[in-house]
Amino acid sequence: MLELDKINAGYGRAQILRDLSLSVAPGEILCLLGRNGAGKTTTMKAIMGLLPLMSGAVRLEGREISKLPAHKVAGCGIGYIPQGRRLFGELTVAQNLEIGLRAGGSGREVLEDALDLFPRLRERMHQRAQTLSGGEQQMLATARALCVRPRILLLDEPTEGLQPSMIAAIRDVIGVMRDRGVGILLVEQRIDAVLSVADRVAFIENGRNLETLEAEALRRDHRLIETHLGV
Amino acid sequence: MLASLEGAVTAAVLALTAIGLSLVFGVMRVVNVAHGEFFMLGAVLAWWVASHVGGPPAVGFVAALVIAPLAVGALAALADMTVLKRVAYDPERTIVATIGILYILQQVTLMTYGPEARPVEAPFNTRLALPWVEWGEGGIQLYWPWGLSTTSYKLFVIGAAAAVLVGVWLLMARTRIGLLMRATQLDREMALAFGIPVERVYAMVFGIGGALAALGAVLIVPIQQAHYLMGGDPLLLSFIVVIIGGLGSLPGTVAAAVLIGLSDGIISVFFSPTLAKILATLLVALVLVFRPQGLFGTGAK
Ligand SMILES: Nc1ncnc2c1ncn2[C@@H]1O[C@H](COP(=O)(O)OP(=O)(O)OP(=O)(O)O)[C@@H](O)[C@H]1O
Ligand SMILES: [Mg+2]
Numbered sequence: 249m250l251e252l253d254k255i256n257a258g259y260g261r262a263q264i265l266r267d268l269s270l271s272v273a274p275g276e277i278l279c280l281l282g283r284n285g286a287g288k289t290t291t292m293k294a295i296m297g298l299l300p301l302m303s304g305a306v307r308l309e310g311r312e313i314s315k316l317p318a319h320k321v322a323g324c325g326i327g328y329i330p331q332g333r334r335l336f337g338e339l340t341v342a343q344n345l346e347i348g349l350r351a352g353g354s355g356r357e358v359l360e361d362a363l364d365l366f367p368r369l370r371e372r373m374h375q376r377a378q379t380l381s382g383g384e385q386q387m388l389a390t391a392r393a394l395c396v397r398p399r400i401l402l403l404d405e406p407t408e409g410l411q412p413s414m415i416a417a418i419r420d421v422i423g424v425m426r427d428r429g430v431g432i433l434l435v436e437q438r439i440d441a442v443l444s445v446a447d448r449v450a451f452i453e454n455g456r457n458l459e460t461l462e463a464e465a466l467r468r469d470h471r472l473i474e475t476h477l478g479v
Numbered sequence: 480m481l482a483s484l485e486g487a488v489t490a491a492v493l494a495l496t497a498i499g500l501s502l503v504f505g506v507m508r509v510v511n512v513a514h515g516e517f518f519m520l521g522a523v524l525a526w527w528v529a530s531h532v533g534g535p536p537a538v539g540f541v542a543a544l545v546i547a548p549l550a551v552g553a554l555a556a557l558a559d560m561t562v563l564k565r566v567a568y569d570p571e572r573t574i575v576a577t578i579g580i581l582y583i584l585q586q587v588t589l590m591t592y593g594p595e596a597r598p599v600e601a602p603f604n605t606r607l608a609l610p611w612v613e614w615g616e617g618g619i620q621l622y623w624p625w626g627l628s629t630t631s632y633k634l635f636v637i638g639a640a641a642a643v644l645v646g647v648w649l650l651m652a653r654t655r656i657g658l659l660m661r662a663t664q665l666d667r668e669m670a671l672a673f674g675i676p677v678e679r680v681y682a683m684v685f686g687i688g689g690a691l692a693a694l695g696a697v698l699i700v701p702i703q704q705a706h707y708l709m710g711g712d713p714l715l716l717s718f719i720v721v722i723i724g725g726l727g728s729l730p731g732t733v734a735a736a737v738l739i740g741l742s743d744g745i746i747s748v749f750f751s752p753t754l755a756k757i758l759a760t761l762l763v764a765l766v767l768v769f770r771p772q773g774l775f776g777t778g779a780k
Contacts, residue, residue, distance in 0.1 A: 296672045322674040330672070336665045339658070347662055350655075351674030392673070 249273055250295070250326075250400045250431055255304035255314075257294040263302065264290045265455040272400060272431040277422070279446040279463070280435045281477065287455035288435045289331050292402045295433075296328050297321040308400065322351040327393030331404035331435075333385050337378035341369055341388055344377050348395030362394040365421050383414040390421060400431045407441060419445060443467050451476040486744020487737075488633050488702065491640030492695040494736035496713045497720040498647060499691030501732040504721065506664040506684045509568060512577040514692055515714030516584040517555055521547045521693025522599075522705035523592050529599045537602035540701070547697050548690040555689025556682040563685070564678065581710075588707040601632040601701035636698045643694060644733060647687075651729065660684060716743075719759050723766050725773025735773075 250272040258264040264287045272278045280288050293299050295306055297318035306314040313324050322328070327348075336344050349359055363370045366387040372380065377388060386406060393401060403422070407415045422445060426432055436442045442449065442463075449466055451458035458476055466472050500514045524547040529539035558580055566572040651657040663670040663680045671677050692713070696705075703709070720739050724731030739759055746755040766773065 293668075298668055298671060317676075318671040319674050319676045322672060328672045330669065334666055334669045336662045336669070338665055339661060343658055343662075346658065347670075347673050347675070396673070 249307075249309055250433070251305075251307045252291070252295065253305045253307065255294055255306065256302040257290065257299045257304075258302070259290075259299065263455070265294060267304070268452065268455060268457055270433070270450055270457075270460075272433050274399070274431050275426055275429045276447045277426055277432045277434055277445055279442045279449045280433060280452060281439075281442065281449055281473075282452040283477065286452050288452065289404055290455070291452070292328065292330070292404050292433070292435070295321075295326065295402060322396050323353060325352070325397065325399035327352075327396040327398030327401045329389050329393045329401070329403045329406055331408070333389040335377040335380075335385055335388055335392070338376060340374050340376055341380070342373040344388055344392050345369075345395050348392040352396035352398070354395055354397045358395055358397050362391040365394065365424065366391050366417075383410055383417075386410060386414065386418060390418065394421075394425075398425075398430060400433065401425055402433050404435045405437060406434075407436065407438065415441070439473055483741055483745060484633065485748065486741035488636050488699075488740075489744050490737045490740020491637045492699045493713070493716055493720060493740045494644060494733050495640050495695035495698070496692045497717040497724070497732050497736050498644065498729060499688035499695075500717045501721045501724070501726070501729065502647075502691070503685055503688040504726055505728075506660050507563075507568060507681050508570060509563060509573045509685075510570070510577070511685075511688065512574060512714070513558075513580040513584060514577075514688070514717060515710030515712075516581050517551050517689040517692040517710075518696045518713045519588065519705075519707060519710035520551050520554070520584060521696030522700045522703075522709060523588055523707070524550055524693070525697040525700050526597045526599050526705040527592075536600035540599065540602040540697075543599065544694070544697050548693040551693035552686040552690030556686035559682045559685035560678075563681070568681070585707060585710070592705075592707060594707065596704040596706040598704045599700040601630075603631055603635075604701070605631045632701060636702070639698060640695070643691070647691070648729065656683070716759070719763050722763050723773060728773060731773055 250270075252268055252270040254267045254269050255265055256263060256267060268287070268291060270278065270280070270291070280291065282288055290299065294301060297314065297316060297320075301314050304314075305312050308324050308326065311324070313321055313326075316324070336347065339347075345359060345362065349355075352358065368384060369387055369391055372384065377385065380388060390403075390406065401422075406418050410418070419441070422432060422434070434442075434446070443466060446463040448460060449463055450460040461472065496514070496518055499517075500511060503509055503511050503514070525540075525543035528543040528546050529536070532539040532542045562576050562580065563573055566576050651661065659670070659675050659680055660683075662673075663675055663677050667677055670680075695713070696709075716739060720735045721732055723739065724733070724735030743752075743755045743759065746758060
């Protein structure tokens with residue numbers, strides 16, 4: 249269980265997140281919806297310890313991970329798939345994955361498992377990450393996070409700029425991880441994609457919580473989305 | 480020929496010093512103005528160790544070769560943890576901070592070691608005559624012209640520097656710690672998000688940078704002497720090399736060090752040292768105008 253308890257955070261003196269609270273249970277997919285600049289990416293960085301909290305706490309299974317130095321957060325079991333992929337571009341596929349394995353203290357079997365989910369990476373182990381196609385890069389960013397052996401996965405717009413078949417592949421993997429009991433926090437712009445996978449949807453605006461609703465309710469009544477996103 | 484050998488010694492030491500500066504800039508994005516003082520400290524410590532260890536000069540020299548870089552590296556790592564970390568590696572403030580470190584190191588050395596220049600004895604220093612090849616009657620002839628000689632020590636400097644450079648390359652390309660350093664260099668934030676202790680990597684890189692400068696200095700003190708103001712030239716030349724070679728590019732730095740070192744040696748012998756420095760500076764200006772990413776750089780980061 250990942251819990252954000254009234255966190256306040258920002259960049260330098262500019263505060264972005266205001267008393268934001270969320271929770272992600274094991275085996276649950278929580279979607280974070282909000283307009284551009286609402287603070288979705290900032291929320292993920294705050295969870296990873298990359299931004300200092302002004303107040304509030306982030307807890308994983310009751311343990312206050314926001315008290316840890318940033319480089320210890322991944323090792324607690326949080327896999328981060330950042331917006332824009334952020335691979336180590338000059339390193340090879342194998343080296344990118346090795347960094348993930350090291351972060352989670354994981355063994356070879358974790359690597360094999362991640363490669364079974366993305367067989368295309370297996371053929372490209374010694375290719376430099378920056379020479380992969382966009383879709384392959386997203387696979388690598390996902391596999392790198394899986395190598396941490398996460399209990400919680402943070403996915404920030406994983407389908408940005410991908411073609412439908414690649415989107416389906418990523419979505420399948422999200423489903424597999426959910427079925428294994430991994431809690432998933434997903435940021436996604438495309439409403440239809442959100443509705444087809446989410447268990448719950450949390451709306452945020454200007455770094456504050458709006459409502460958090462069951463996805464089922466939104467699937468029944470699309471107008472709810474329009475009122476919350478203001479589109 | 481002789482000039483190019485003198486140049487090769489300069490190039491070898493310069494390559495070690497510049498690679499330290501380049502590594503620090505590449506991984507940490509810190510312009511270390513105090514780099515020349517780490518060089519100077521290496522030379523001064525070499526003198527100190529060599530004069531406190533008894534026995535033949537070779538023993539003192541080997542002791543200096545081990546102790547001086549380790550001590551300077553530890554001091555540099557300490558400076559990183561206490562000073563650079565405190566200013567959050569902000570580009571401008573690190574420049575000011577390292578200028579401060581520069582003066583502290585220089586003045587402390589002046590107060591303790593004094594203003595004298597002191598030599599360290601080379602461990603071995605046999606003169607070697609060099610053969611010269613020429614077409615004579617009946618084919619190639621080898622002969623040993625008067626004055627064309629070098630010392631075994633100078634050849635050792637070149638060999639040792641080359642070995643250390645290969646070692647640095649192996650460290651970066653083949654080891655686990657090198658992988659962490661490169662990942663930190665490529666994306667500091669993602670390195671943190673994937674469990675890399677970036678602060679420790681920084682302290683280590685700054686330490687290695689200082690140790691490489693000190694190592695270059697230990698190699699050069701049997702040829703030049705140790706003096707508290709000797710850090711200026713290596714700093715300037717290292718900057719020139721790093722700019723020409725491309726900021727943060729290791730192969731570029733080595734190639735540029737060879738280029739600058741050799742041309743410095745050759746021009747200094749045939750013309751004047753001042754002309755050599757003027758030409759080097761001119762080259763930097765040309766590189767900055769026409770190829771701001773450096774001759775071997777791979778484009779703006
Ligand atoms: N490094 C930074 N320094 C200062 N402000 C920042 C920084 N990164 C983001 N911001 C600001 O924080 C706010 C929230 O940005 P964030 O990236 O979290 O939005 P987002 O919800 O992820 O948007 P998008 O849907 O466009 O990805 C924005 O106003 C942005 O300008
Ligand atoms: Mg975002």
